[in-house]
Amino acid sequence: MNVIIIGSGYVGLTTGSALAYIGHNVTLIDKDDDKIKCLNSGNVPIRERGLKELLNEARATIRFTSDWDDFDQQADVVIIAVGTPSKENGDADLTHVEEVAAIIGQRLSKGAYPVIVNKSTVPVGTARRVGSIIEQTLRRRGIFQNVHVASNPEFLREGEALFDTFYPDRIVIGVESQAAGDVLRRLYQPLIAQDFIPPQGLPRPERFAEPTFFSTDQASAELIKYAANAFLAMKISFINEFANLAEKVGADIAEVAKGMGLDKRIGPRYLQAGIGWGGSCFGKDTRAILHTGRQYDCEMRLVQATIDSNERQREQVVRKLKEHMKALRGRTIGILGLSFKPNTDDLRDSPAIAIIRHLNELGAHVKAYDPMTMRKCQDAHPELFVEYCETAEDLFENCHAVVLATELEEFRHLPYDKLGKKMKRRFLLDGRNVLDESALTQAGFIYRGIGRCYESWEEESSSQAAQGL
Numbered sequence: 326m327n328v329i330i331i332g333s334g335y336v337g338l339t340t341g342s343a344l345a346y347i348g349h350n351v352t353l354i355d356k357d358d359d360k361i362k363c364l365n366s367g368n369v370p371i372r373e374r375g376l377k378e379l380l381n382e383a384r385a386t387i388r389f390t391s392d393w394d395d396f397d398q399q400a401d402v403v404i405i406a407v408g409t410p411s412k413e414n415g416d417a418d419l420t421h422v423e424e425v426a427a428i429i430g431q432r433l434s435k436g437a438y439p440v441i442v443n444k445s446t447v448p449v450g451t452a453r454r455v456g457s458i459i460e461q462t463l464r465r466r467g468i469f470q471n472v473h474v475a476s477n478p479e480f481l482r483e484g485e486a487l488f489d490t491f492y493p494d495r496i497v498i499g500v501e502s503q504a505a506g507d508v509l510r511r512l513y514q515p516l517i518a519q520d521f522i523p524p525q526g527l528p529r530p531e532r533f534a535e536p537t538f539f540s541t542d543q544a545s546a547e548l549i550k551y552a553a554n555a556f557l558a559m560k561i562s563f564i565n566e567f568a569n570l571a572e573k574v575g576a577d578i579a580e581v582a583k584g585m586g587l588d589k590r591i592g593p594r595y596l597q598a599g600i601g602w603g604g605s606c607f608g609k610d611t612r613a614i615l616h617t618g619r620q621y622d623c624e625m626r627l628v629q630a631t632i633d634s635n636e637r638q639r640e641q642v643v644r645k646l647k648e649h650m651k652a653l654r655g656r657t658i659g660i661l662g663l664s665f666k667p668n669t670d671d672l673r674d675s676p677a678i679a680i681i682r683h684l685n686e687l688g689a690h691v692k693a694y695d696p697m698t699m700r701k702c703q704d705a706h707p708e709l710f711v712e713y714c715e716t717a718e719d720l721f722e723n724c725h726a727v728v729l730a731t732e733l734e735e736f737r738h739l740p741y742d743k744l745g746k747k748m749k750r751r752f753l754l755d756g757r758n759v760l761d762e763s764a765l766t767q768a769g770f771i772y773r774g775i776g777r778c779y780e781s782w783e784e785e786s787s788s789q790a791a792q793g794l
């Protein structure tokens with residue numbers, strides 16, 4: 326099939342490369358010239374595992390352009406995958422989506438009937454709004470025809486975006502006509518049937534069940550995306566609240582989560598306690614659905630509590646540092662990891678950034694090391710006072726404490742023994758509960774995780790002092 330994708334960010338690029346790989350002809354349009362130049366020169370503007378290799382494999386059937394003259398009138402499907410950031414009041418900003426809808430209306434020729442697919446995360450009713458913008462624009466050009474707009478929410482996780490696209494749990498579409506549904510079923514057929522040869526480096530998981538192709542109405546499809554994200558965010562915040570309680574009552578949250586997750590009704594995923602969720606979606610989508618709730622007089626108390634709880638969780642790190650070191654002014658704190666999760670360079674709403682901001686306010690000297698995102702962080706956050714370090718060794722030098730903020734694989738295997746010797750005080754706050762506590766303790770660190778119970782800190786500090794650490 327001929328497919329146009331508008332927006333070549335995390336979603337557009339991943340979807341486009343996967344669709345090209347399974348045999349469709351894909352044209353990716355983005356207004357960002359630099360991105361298109363980067364893609365046309367064989368590079369990839371975002372860090373996503375396997376994406377560069379996949380694009381190379383699919384290069385014959387995918388092209389990148391910033392020129393709307395390349396809008397293919399033979400397209401069977403036009404996918405909108407532009408950003409929908411938060412407005413000041415929490416509502417989703419639909420400027421880009423509506424702008425694209427108007428351009429589609431200007432570009433479509435008489436008699437061309439592609440299915441317009443909205444993949445951006447948007448409030449209920451947006452598919453209808455997109456349809457009416459396109460039809461109005463067409464009418465102004467003297468073209469009187471209806472368009473089919475489908476909602477097709479995206480559930481990929483950054484860092485695992487290609488895996489999730491090739492091996493999804495489900496594909497959800499919201500359509501108002503059987504014809505549009507049939508086109509989308511054809512588009513995704515190789516993924517539904519799982520009859521494609523897996524790309525290199527992305528093997529099909531053993532016993533992988535074919536994904537459900539779930540066809541529903543537009544409004545329900547639009548709401549599914551918000552409900553899923555709010556639920557996942559709530560699950561993380563839920564375990565984080567129990568982590569805070571576990572610390573007080575002498576339980577270990579990892580054990581609690583394990584015991585809970587063995588219940589098939591609950592499941593083990595999204596039950597890792599830590600310093601809170603972040604990223605481009607959970608924060609903006611929970612705020613957007615709260616806004617929708619307000620607009621329709623429907624209080625969403627659980628969603629509100631989830632947001633509040635997450636903000637408090639980010640403060641846990643600073644609270645623990647204060648508890649351990651008292652005044653933070655003049656202290657040097659190292660931050661390991663800047664992105665909101667591993668294997669992505671996305672810094673949007675990352676807990677690490679919020680923690681650095683707070684430490685800056687308290688007058689601490691902040692150092693940071695993240696092999697994937699440092700340059701991007703410098704560009705995106707010039708307001709932060711951070712000494713960026715080229716290596717983990719540089720980071721540990723002279724620190725009074727180090728906070729692990731992102732659970733990068735590399736951080737699990739650092740030579741902590743050696744690194745500890747470079748610190749002024751060996752205090753390690755593991756914000757993701759991924760490090761080996763006993764190895765670190767043996768290396769002379771005071772180790773703290775989230776939701777774990779320890780002896781009195783004073784006792785340990787004085788024992789460290791006695792050892793001259």
Ligand code: NAD
Nearest residue numbers: 332333334335336355356357406407408409421445446479
């Ligand atoms: P992004 O910011 O990475 O990419 C959006 C792209 O759209 C940019 O490259 C931008 O230049 C382009 N764009 C904006 N206006 C345009 C226009 N008028 N014409 C052409 N191009 C235009 O965004 P993203 O992370 O890919 O997210 C896209 C949508 O998908 C959002 O609604 C988001 O909520 C949703 N989503 C994102 C994820 C994720 O993990 N990133 C997951 C699921 C859903």
